[in-house]
Amino acid sequence: MMRKLFYLIAAFAVMLTQNVNAEGLSDYRMSVGDLIKIQVYGEDELSTEVRLSDAGTISYPFFGELQVLGMTTGGLSGLLTERLKDGYLVDPSVSVSVLEYREFFIDGAVKQPGGYAYQPGLTLQRAVSLAGGFSERASSSKFFVVREGSGSNKPSKISLTAPIQPGDVITIEESFF
Structure with a gap:
């Protein structure tokens, strides 16, 4: 019984610490085959689900093909936020998450x-x-x-x-x- 409890606690600890850096942000690097969700709050036409191509790119409205291979979800969120601020939206709120890992x-x-x-x-x-x-x-x-x-x-x-x-x-x- 105690052994099972130990394994359960160890598995939970791994799950909590995996892919999270010191700031509490994911350090998971996106790659070919990952399915991601981009949510721009209040802008449904800019929200999408897209799979990284074999070249590590995604197609996104206004910006066309973006190279995202090796980026974190936080990094892509920041990039899209900055680019949308530049003449498209006043104060965009962008969230990026991985729906399906490769x-x-x-x-x-x-x-x-x-x-x-x-x-x-x-x-x-x-x-x-x-x-x-x-x-x-x-x-x-x-x-x-x-x-x-x-x-x-x-x-x-x-x-x-x-x-x-x-x-x-x-x-x-x-x-x-």
Whole structure:
């Protein structure tokens, strides 16, 4: 019972701290495939839901195609606020949120390898559960991840409690004994 409570508290702590910087703002960097919602309060025609293109851009009224790859939701909100102030609206209030994160991928010794929808607070253990659990030959300690945008395609060893990010490629090795 206490062990389950510990895991529940640890998972909740990860969920609260993931992707939040010291100012309490999200430091999640948007990338290709994310679906975002832009809300301009009182201006329905400027509010939209849009998926980042394969070039990391979005199309937005008045401004056309905007490069948003790698931006945070707060950064995009600030950019749109400033640009809308410049001759379009007197005091715009812009909110940007991520509706759907891009997938993460899991392969190797799991029952259902493939791409899965990312959820904030996701750990390797939860990712394995989404993939149907470990196969009967799965290693109990050889788990690797390649992080999207890390600049390296070299797999890093991780633990079951490690946080998973959108775009991650996870490999669960097989055990021979």
